[in-house]
Amino acid sequence: MKTSAQNSAVYTIEQEANAIANLKNFIDGSFDKAINAIQNCGGRIVISGIGKSAIVAQKIVATLNSTGTPSLFMHAADAIHGDLGMIQQNDVVIILSKSGESDEIKLLVPLIKNAGNTIIAIAGNSASFLARNADIFLNTTVSKEACPNNLAPTSSTTAQMVMGDALAVCLMQLNGFDSDDFAKFHPGGNLGKRLYLRVNDLYKLNGKPMVKENASFKDVIFSISDGRLGATVVLNDNNKITGIITDGDIRRLFEKTNDVKPLKAKDILKATPRVILHTALAVEALEKMNTNSITQLIVVDEPGSYLGFIHLHDLIREGII
Missing domain, CATH: 3.40.50.10490 (Glucose-6-phosphate isomerase like protein; domain 1)
Known part of the structure; x- marks a missing residue:
């Protein structure tokens, strides 16, 4: 009542x-x-x-x-x-x-x-x-x-x-x-950032964790830990992205087996990583993370070359969320 x-x-x-x-x-x-x-x-x-x-x-x-x-x-x-x-x-x-x-x-x-x-x-x-x-x-x-x-x-x-x-x-x-015109008149505050801030402005502040396909399980762990982004990219000999390994993948792996020493990066990678162009708006990165329930995206250029990572924390820090 x-x-x-x-x-x-x-x-x-x-x-x-x-x-x-x-x-x-x-x-x-x-x-x-x-x-x-x-x-x-x-x-x-x-x-x-x-x-x-x-x-x-x-x-x-x-x-x-x-x-x-x-x-x-x-x-x-x-x-x-x-x-x-x-x-x-x-x-x-x-x-x-x-x-x-x-x-x-x-x-x-x-x-x-x-x-x-x-x-x-x-x-x-x-x-x-x-x-x-x-x-x-x-x-x-x-x-x-x-x-x-x-x-x-x-x-x-x-x-x-x-x-x-x-x-x-x-x-x-x-x-x-349109939104580009709107951004010109609203450069300040969180609204402005949503309209003009791009992935390119954020990913460069992060590390660039990566391992080759034949990297040992120990090297994978070190790469994820050193990068402090919760993930590392796996590259082939031509430096092309073949997958991603996240700290969640490692935890799930240990639920299945304790015999991890023989494993290589290529054995545990996820072959369809989520990527985003470095020219995309930061708010697009947020939408992609939300859609896929993930906290990081691999940043690439037009040819698909690996540039780095953008993390959810980057978006929180800039007030995009």
């Missing part, structure tokens, strides 16, 4: 989910016009609002900037006290407001229109001053706020944010903005 706090949380989530789901009914030709205006904009996208809508506007600016659409934030109150100079001739202005009737909005809209800039309104009142005077209106009307008093902006600000995300994602797809 849920507590009153849990019931309140569920109610809030349900109200906001319903508000978001209803947005699809407002996606029409106006959305296409907004996308076209932004794509054909010769300047920047200036996004403005007041109160909670201003905070949402800042989030939309951040999302657009990180996905290839240059944008900047202008607070509606500051705009009418000097910041209007931020808007240049070819800029498109997006204004967010739930009511579309704020005093600051009513002052701001005519000034922008007189300058000849296109205005896109994201508002929750189709009959409002903002909706009627904008060049393009994107409807984010909600039937009810999640606030029990139907006062605090909750469902309405969520709807604004989702409409902003819809614009950003659509622009990404139309502009062919």
Whole structure:
């Protein structure tokens, strides 16, 4: 049985989910016009609002900037006290407001229109001053706020944010903005590393354990131990990879026999080792390890020559996991 706090949380989530789901009914030709205006904009996208809508506007600016659409934030109150100079001739202005009737909005809209800039309104009142005077209106009307008093902006600000995300994602797809582009704008932190860090950046920090096919069991043990990677590669006389021996293989071998002295590397190797190109993304190495339930991969170049190992610990150290 849920507590009153849990019931309140569920109610809030349900109200906001319903508000978001209803947005699809407002996606029409106006959305296409907004996308076209932004794509054909010769300047920047200036996004403005007041109160909670201003905070949402800042989030939309951040999302657009990180996905290839240059944008900047202008607070509606500051705009009418000097910041209007931020808007240049070819800029498109997006204004967010739930009511579309704020005093600051009513002052701001005519000034922008007189300058000849296109205005896109994201508002929750189709009959409002903002909706009627904008060049393009994107409807984010909600039937009810999640606030029990139907006062605090909750469902309405969520709807604004989702409409902003819809614009950003659509622009990404139309502009062919891919993961490589995303990486250019997110070079820092763990997210950046997942997008640009490659196997080549990591494997060189490790040893390069290897033995020949006729190496003794003792040499195999020493190679695994010295490499500190839990494995060693087995090479033939032409230095081609013929297999891998892991510390797990050694343990399983001892479960079967104690007579290991006569064994050679070729007798105990695993002939189908998992490999990865040194140019692959580090996150691809992680996916391959997870898929095969292993902790290391042999790193090779295009001809398949042995270069070294990448280990799960390397990925943990760099914050890929």
